[in-house]
Amino acid sequence: xxxxxxxxxxxxxxxxxxxxxxxxPFGYNIIAKIVTGKAxxxxxxxxxxxxxxxxxxxxxxxxxxxxxxxxxxxxRDHVVxxxxxxxxxxxxxxxxxSLSNTCLDCHSNKAEFCxxxxxxxxxxxxxxxxxxxxxKEEAKExxx
Amino acid sequence: MLELTIKGSxxxxxWMTLVLGVIGVGFCVYVWxxxxxxxxxxxxxxxxxxxxxxxxxxxxGVAASAVMLVIPYYLHNYKAFGKITILGEFxxxxxxxxxxxxVIVDLGQPMRLLNVVLHxxxxxxxxxxxxxxxxxLFLNLIIGWNVLEAERNQTHTxxxxxxxxxxxxxxxxxxxxxxxxxxxxxxxRGFWLTAVLAPRFLASAFAAxxxxxxxxxxxxxxxxxxxxxxxxxxxxxxxxxxxxxxxxFFFFCEVFxxxxxxxxxxxxxFKYLFMGLHGHGALVPWMxxxxxxxxxxxxxxxxxxxxxxxxxxxxxxxxxxxxxWIDKGMGMISGGFVPSPLHHxxxxxxxxxxxxxxxxxxxxxVLILSALFKMAISIKEEVAA
Amino acid sequence: MESTRRKFLKIAGISTLGIAGANxxxxxxxxxxxxxxxxxxxxxxxxxxKNEKALKAKQWAMVIDTRKxxxxxxxxxxxxxxxxxxxxxxxxxxNQRHVINWIxxxxxxxxxxxxxxxxxDERLKHLPFxxxxxHCENPPCVRVCPTKATFKRDDGIVLMDFHRCxxxxxxxxxxxxGSRSFNFRDPRPFIEERNPKFPTRMKGVVEKCNFCAERLxxxxxxxxxxxxxxxxxxxxxxxxxxxxxxxxGSNYTxxxxxxxxxxxxxxxxx
Numbered sequence: 001x002x003x004x005x006x007x008x009x010x011x012x013x014x015x016x017x018x019x020x021x022x023x024x025p026f027g028y029n030i031i032a033k034i035v036t037g038k039a040x041x042x043x044x045x046x047x048x049x050x051x052x053x054x055x056x057x058x059x060x061x062x063x064x065x066x067x068x069x070x071x072x073x074x075x076r077d078h079v080v081x082x083x084x085x086x087x088x089x090x091x092x093x094x095x096x097x098s099l100s101n102t103c104l105d106c107h108s109n110k111a112e113f114c115x116x117x118x119x120x121x122x123x124x125x126x127x128x129x130x131x132x133x134x135x136k137e138e139a140k141e142x143x144x
Numbered sequence: 145m146l147e148l149t150i151k152g153s154x155x156x157x158x159w160m161t162l163v164l165g166v167i168g169v170g171f172c173v174y175v176w177x178x179x180x181x182x183x184x185x186x187x188x189x190x191x192x193x194x195x196x197x198x199x200x201x202x203x204x205g206v207a208a209s210a211v212m213l214v215i216p217y218y219l220h221n222y223k224a225f226g227k228i229t230i231l232g233e234f235x236x237x238x239x240x241x242x243x244x245x246x247v248i249v250d251l252g253q254p255m256r257l258l259n260v261v262l263h264x265x266x267x268x269x270x271x272x273x274x275x276x277x278x279x280x281l282f283l284n285l286i287i288g289w290n291v292l293e294a295e296r297n298q299t300h301t302x303x304x305x306x307x308x309x310x311x312x313x314x315x316x317x318x319x320x321x322x323x324x325x326x327x328x329x330x331x332x333r334g335f336w337l338t339a340v341l342a343p344r345f346l347a348s349a350f351a352a353x354x355x356x357x358x359x360x361x362x363x364x365x366x367x368x369x370x371x372x373x374x375x376x377x378x379x380x381x382x383x384x385x386x387x388x389x390x391x392x393f394f395f396f397c398e399v400f401x402x403x404x405x406x407x408x409x410x411x412x413x414f415k416y417l418f419m420g421l422h423g424h425g426a427l428v429p430w431m432x433x434x435x436x437x438x439x440x441x442x443x444x445x446x447x448x449x450x451x452x453x454x455x456x457x458x459x460x461x462x463x464x465x466x467x468x469w470i471d472k473g474m475g476m477i478s479g480g481f482v483p484s485p486l487h488h489x490x491x492x493x494x495x496x497x498x499x500x501x502x503x504x505x506x507x508x509x510v511l512i513l514s515a516l517f518k519m520a521i522s523i524k525e526e527v528a529a
Numbered sequence: 530m531e532s533t534r535r536k537f538l539k540i541a542g543i544s545t546l547g548i549a550g551a552n553x554x555x556x557x558x559x560x561x562x563x564x565x566x567x568x569x570x571x572x573x574x575x576x577x578x579k580n581e582k583a584l585k586a587k588q589w590a591m592v593i594d595t596r597k598x599x600x601x602x603x604x605x606x607x608x609x610x611x612x613x614x615x616x617x618x619x620x621x622x623x624n625q626r627h628v629i630n631w632i633x634x635x636x637x638x639x640x641x642x643x644x645x646x647x648x649x650d651e652r653l654k655h656l657p658f659x660x661x662x663x664h665c666e667n668p669p670c671v672r673v674c675p676t677k678a679t680f681k682r683d684d685g686i687v688l689m690d691f692h693r694c695x696x697x698x699x700x701x702x703x704x705x706x707g708s709r710s711f712n713f714r715d716p717r718p719f720i721e722e723r724n725p726k727f728p729t730r731m732k733g734v735v736e737k738c739n740f741c742a743e744r745l746x747x748x749x750x751x752x753x754x755x756x757x758x759x760x761x762x763x764x765x766x767x768x769x770x771x772x773x774x775x776x777x778g779s780n781y782t783x784x785x786x787x788x789x790x791x792x793x794x795x796x797x798x799x
Contacts, residue, residue: 076692078577080688080690080691080692081680081682081688081690083579083583083682083684083742083746084577084578084579085579085580085583085746085747086577086578086579086580087575087576087577088575088576088577088578089575090572090573090574090575091572091573092573094578096580097577100725100726100728101726126731129731130691130728130729130730130731131728132723132725132728132729134725135725135726136725138723138725139725180714181712181713181714181715181732181733182696182711182713182714182732182733183624183627183713183714183732185713186626187626187713188625188626188627188713189626189627189628189629189630189701189707189710189711190626190707192698192701192702192711193698193702247697250697250698251695251696251697251733252694252695252696252697252698252711252712252732252733252734252735253694253695253696253733253734254695256676256693256694256695256696257695259675259676259678259693259695260675260676260695262676263676263677263693265674265675265676265677267672268672268673268674268675268699269673270673270675270697270699271675274675326699327702330669330673330702330703330705331669331703331705331789331790331791332669332704332705332706332786332789333702333705409642409643480702481702484707485642485704485705485706485707485786486635486639486640486642486706486707487638487639487642488639490626
């Protein structure tokens with residue numbers, strides 16, 4: 001049986017181009033590291049005074065980092081579909097399950113706390129199309 | 145076989161480029177709609193479905209009409225249709241694809257389309273519409289492909305395709321029945337709340353689809369070396385004749401019930417469409433045109449002399465197609481929403497961007513149809529040579 | 530409850546692994562100091578509960594005593610109270626076709642098109658009727674929704690899940706009361722003063738009255754009832770002791786298009 005590969009050159013160069021394009025983000029980071037001496041800087045999380053004073057969020061810091069999106073997803077289903085609005089965490093502390101009124105009460109610095117990391121990770125959650133992103137400011141403006 | 149769709153004459157390339165251009169324009173307008181929301185359409189709080197859903201309704205019918213070739217050929221062993229069933233199946237593929245696209249362009253949040261699958265709701269007719277339309281698309285893809293491949297290799301179609309062909313018969317009926325059920329199960333919409341809606345949809349479908357197919361057959365005979373055949377066209381013409389008569393008959397059943405019972409909630413929609421209501425009557429000339437065309441077509445199709453002459457037959461087919469299109473593609477949806485359940489009369493008139501997107505979707509259908517027909521005809525020419 | 534918690538922990542675990550595999554993202558977290566060990570002190574199972582003050586019912590219902598209304602001016606504060614706290618945009622000047630209404634006024638002949646007598650009492654003829662979602666006991670909108678984005682809660686409220694709505698508008702075709710509005714465009718520019726406590730909507734979803742589900746959850750009565758000066762009474766239809774039952778039992782009430790079998794939960798005294 002003839003095992004010769006037809007159009008070897010075309011196929012191989014095509015493959016190489018494909019791999020190069022797909023690997024572009026990695027390559028970009030490596031080159032950036034070589035040129036600037038360090039990788040593209042990871043954003044720094046900034047906590048408000050209130051958040052610092054609280055010490056801990058509704059879950060441990062590690063759980064929040066890895067799972068805040070799932071937590072919010074669960075919350076919204078519970079609140080909207082079951083009318084269950086209170087979350088009691090593993091330490092027995094109760095929270096009102098509300099993005100604008102609970103999360104943003106401590107993390108009132110959305111631009112520094114949420115957006116930076118989301119931009120860095122290139123995710124764009126559409127929470128803010130509906131949920132008001134700086135409820136405190138707006139409430140202040142309204143009363144003024 | 146797909147390679148045949150990209151090999152062709154200059155004319156073929158020119159045609160496909162033109163169609164792609166039309167699709168491109170439609171796509172650009174669609175992107176605009178994505179950014180702006182459905183405000184760029186003529187739809188409103190009262191008329192919440194418009195041109196898009198109307199085209200879906202009409203095209204489901206065209207898709208279902210493939211069964212008018214399948215039944216005589218496979219169930220009654222009418223050999224003549226063997227030559228052209230593939231055309232019917234490919235027309236169905238193009239039509240169903242357009243139907244699905246019309247659903248998508250009509251959505252307010254198309255990115256969430258898969259929620260229909262993630263949260264399946266068997267109580268919703270729209271869920272079933274999605275199931276039957278996708279099912280019909282795949283059935284026709286599989287059947288069409290295998291039948292054509294067998295023809296090319298001059299063998300028999302594989303045995304396992306037969307059950308699928310038989311399945312496609314009730315399935316074709318189901319797609320248009322389910323589409324009618326979208327409307328006729330809604331309380332408070334007197335225009336659609338009638339059991340004759342599904343039969344009426346099927347009758348108009350079996351008139352519109354085959355009449356389009358006749359026109360396509362006449363065109364194919366002109367531009368290719370494949371002749372779909374005089375007998376085939378004449379048989380289709382008889383199908384169109386029966387179907388368009390049935391369609392008008394069902395329409396008059398509806399008109400009798402509505403106007404003899406004199407129940408305003410059912411009557412007012414017909415008044416709006418054919419006479420105008422409270423000074424609003426944008427659709428009145430269209431609806432009378434539609435009815436006129438259908439009557440004209442019946443006259444021309446019933447008379448043997450004009451049915452047998454392919455020139456006059458083509459005229460009748462255009463009349464049937466345009467008549468049923470106005471009926472379903474314009475009147476059927478608007479008519480159900482005007483007057484509103486609160487008896488406000490707010491009319492619907494599609495906007496230019498809305499029509500551009502609609503033409504774009506039709507463009508995609510034409511592109512698919514052209515490619516598939518090109519493939520089928522090339523193979524038929526190849527086998528003949 | 531337990532199963533959803535377990536599901537949550539599972540997903541959280543998997544996503545931790547996922548993040549561990551994605552270096553640049555991990556860098557972001559590494560840039561912050563870690564002090565582990567202080568967690569897991571006295572852990573107890575996570576619980577999800579209702580608010581203690583939440584009001585409960587078998588089927589929430591509303592009685593509107595239209596005898597207490599004289600002119601559109603009486604309805605204005607009611608409509609405003611609702612539309613303001615729910616961030617309902619005002620598109621009436623921009624484009625009448627795209628208007629969004631949770632509660633609005635209709636003439637008798639539009640609110641009750643099949644009950645309009647020929648030579649109607651002058652008062653009724655010109656009286657503005659407040660109309661809103663009827664929170665039907667047998668809601669056609671819920672029946673047709675292909676994603677369960679609109680659903681009926683245990684307490685009878687027909688609610689919208691704006692996160693899930695795909696904007697197909699089947700519910701609008703199904704509703705015989707015209708109670709549903711579609712966001713043909715981004716509503717935000719048309720909300721004069723936003724209530725920061727309540728979300729707005731985004732373009733492409735359907736919305737309607739929610740019987741103030743968010744207020745019932747914290748023990749408050751619906752905003753319209755509160756603003757109505759006693760003309761709108763709210764309560765449990767299946768509690769024989771409730772005020773709505775008392776009113777329905779002692780007055781002649783009508784409901785909109787009762788003949789359709791949707792069993793509306795909004796009753797009108799005329």
